[in-house]
Each structure stands twice: as structure tokens, then as C-alpha cells.
Amino acid sequence: MTPPLSIVSIGGGTGLSALLMGLKKYAQPDRRVIDITAVVTVTDDGGSSGRLRREFEILPPGDIRNCMVALSEDEGLLSRLFQYRFQNGHGLKGHSFGNLFLTALTRVSGDFHEAVKVSSEVLRIAGNIYPATAKNIVLEATLENGRRVTGETRITASRSPISRIRLRPGKCLPLPEALKAIADADLITLGPGSLFTSVIPNLLVEGMAKAIRKSPALKAYFVNLMWQPCETMGFSAADHIRAIYNHAGKGLLDYAVVNQAPVRPALLKKYARQQVKPVEVDMDALLDLGLQVVSGNLLQQGATVRHDPDVVADFAFQLAYQGRRRRLKKAFEHSS
Numbered sequence: 001m002t003p004p005l006s007i008v009s010i011g012g013g014t015g016l017s018a019l020l021m022g023l024k025k026y027a028q029p030d031r032r033v034i035d036i037t038a039v040v041t042v043t044d045d046g047g048s049s050g051r052l053r054r055e056f057e058i059l060p061p062g063d064i065r066n067c068m069v070a071l072s073e074d075e076g077l078l079s080r081l082f083q084y085r086f087q088n089g090h091g092l093k094g095h096s097f098g099n100l101f102l103t104a105l106t107r108v109s110g111d112f113h114e115a116v117k118v119s120s121e122v123l124r125i126a127g128n129i130y131p132a133t134a135k136n137i138v139l140e141a142t143l144e145n146g147r148r149v150t151g152e153t154r155i156t157a158s159r160s161p162i163s164r165i166r167l168r169p170g171k172c173l174p175l176p177e178a179l180k181a182i183a184d185a186d187l188i189t190l191g192p193g194s195l196f197t198s199v200i201p202n203l204l205v206e207g208m209a210k211a212i213r214k215s216p217a218l219k220a221y222f223v224n225l226m227w228q229p230c231e232t233m234g235f236s237a238a239d240h241i242r243a244i245y246n247h248a249g250k251g252l253l254d255y256a257v258v259n260q261a262p263v264r265p266a267l268l269k270k271y272a273r274q275q276v277k278p279v280e281v282d283m284d285a286l287l288d289l290g291l292q293v294v295s296g297n298l299l300q301q302g303a304t305v306r307h308d309p310d311v312v313a314d315f316a317f318q319l320a321y322q323g324r325r326r327r328l329k330k331a332f333e334h335s336s
Helices: 013-027 047-056 062-071 077-083 097-109 112-123 152-156 176-184 195-204 208-214 237-248 265-272 283-288 309-335
Strands: 005-011 034-040 128-131 138-143 148-150 162-168 187-190 218-222 255-259 292-296 299-301 305-307
Touching (some): 005 309, 013 062, 013 309, 034 176, 047 062, 062 097, 062 112, 077 097, 097 112, 138 195, 152 195, 162 195, 176 208, 187 195, 187 309, 195 208, 218 237, 292 309
Parallel strands (some): 005 034, 218 255, 255 292
Antiparallel strands (some): 138 162
16 A cells, blocks of 8 residues: 655644645545644744743643644534633633643643643644744844844834844754654645744754755745735745745745735735735746746635635645655665
8 A cells, every 4th residue: 555645844823724724634544645744833922822931931832732723633622622712710811721731731741742742642633743842942033124033922013024033042953753754754845824933933943954955855835825914024925935045045945835816805905904915926036946836726715815724735735746756756766
């Protein structure tokens, strides 16, 4: 029997969760055709995650919780319980049950990664989830006006464009399990998600970009649909890629996956109030960067513009199939 295709998805926030939710259908026990690994950023310092991080000195649980729910066996009671957010209660208001559960398990087991493993078993998730690093790291940005800003929440609220980001402390290592998954992958995806606070921070973990570059997997970036206020205002698709290369080195990616469907006029008007527009797909610039481009209708247009989980997952599946063929070809050439 052909082994399942292996996909490693790197990122954070709602974008990564959407991709994982779509991929889940390919990883059901009765017809598993892919193995999923999520590598999730751990720089969040706002909301419930930030409060728990400061009070208990643990890694922020929010993005990982969302990924667990996205990969959970069903959208039943247990998943809804993990996403339940307390609306009142002294000290409880604003916290989600899943964040508290992960915090308690971390205190009991003494290890955040172990807490994620146990929680994943409880939710019976279709894959593996690893924090980008076990180190308690902080995100720092240098803005174009020369000012340095520390902390993800303050960075996303900054009005000046971001010039560069870094991790503090700089010496932080990825989990060995994550590195092995990257080495064995057929496809490695970056995004969709906040470019400077969900995607690039993972690449700054020591050895992560090198491991991605060394892997025989095909590497693809799922380009964001809209500008992100205070983070990627005015960015084209190629600008996103350039920012990744500025932090992780040129040539890291093989493919850019872009949307070419129009956003509804009513939604455009809604976003225009925040001076936000769709990301321009500057095809010639993407090709000049040495990328192959895959395009289609990636939109799920409800109250907001989001990636359609099923569509992006289908694109990822096809790219993983190409990645497997490329790996086998390279292995054959190496053995000949």
C-alpha cells in the first residue's frame, strides 16, 4: 500500500486553523491519505493566552488550542467545550476552557508539549501538533521609523510599517519531532495567516529555515487575501514572499498559492472603512522571484473574507502529491 502523503503546515492564527480544518477530511482513520503535522507559533501575548503566559509562565495556548479543535474528530461537544469562552466571573472572564485545560495539564505534567499531546488524545485529533519551540520567547520588531517594539500585541498595533522582526531570546530550538516531520514531508506549507506575527516567527527559530530548505519536500506559501491593518498595508503577493526571504533567505519556497476571485462589493466597502484592500497578485513579480504560481477561487465570503478550508486543502493535497513524485524521483536518481 502507498504510504499517506505527509504535509507539514507552519503558521498560526485563524489562517492555519482554516487549512487544517480542510485537510482533516483527508486524514480520517477509515480513508487516511495524508499525515498532518502542524508547527505553531508561540509568540502571542494578548488576551487569554497572554494572561496565562504571564501568570503561569507557560507558552501561549490559544493558537495551539485552535489547531487542536480544527483537527478534532468532529465538531461535537468536546470541541465546543474547548472553545467555550467565559463571559463573566472574577479572573475567568475572557478565558477559554481549552486554554485553562492546557495550562492545568502543563502544571500537572511539567511540560507544555506533553500537555498538548494529552489534549490531542482527548480530542482525538487527526494529526500531530508541535509548538515551534519549547522556549518562552518574545517577538521584537524594528519599525521603518527606527523604533523598536517588543511584544506581539504592541507590534500589531504599531502604525509604522515593520522593517524586521526577531525573537528574544534568539537562542531557541525547534522540537526534534517537528524537525523529523519536516525532513520526511512531501509538502511544507507556510500560511495563510499574519505574515509578521504568525508565519515568519516560526522561521526565526534556530535551525527551522535550514531544515525547511534541506527537506526534499515541495514548499508552498498560501498568500493572504487582504491587507492586515498595521502589519501588511499595501503589500502585494510578491511583497509577502520578499518579507519571508528577508528573514529566512532567498529561494525557500517553490510555490505561491494565490486567490484570483473577486471579493464582493459589499465586503470591499466594509474593509475600505479600515483602508484595507485585497492583496494584489503581481504575477510577473512572483515569477521573477523564481516561484511557480497556483491560483483559483480561494474565498469563503461570509461576514469577513477568509480562505475556504476545503479549497485550500484541495490545493495542498495536489501539491503534496507533486511533492511525493518529486521526492521519489530524487531518491531514484540518487540511487542510480
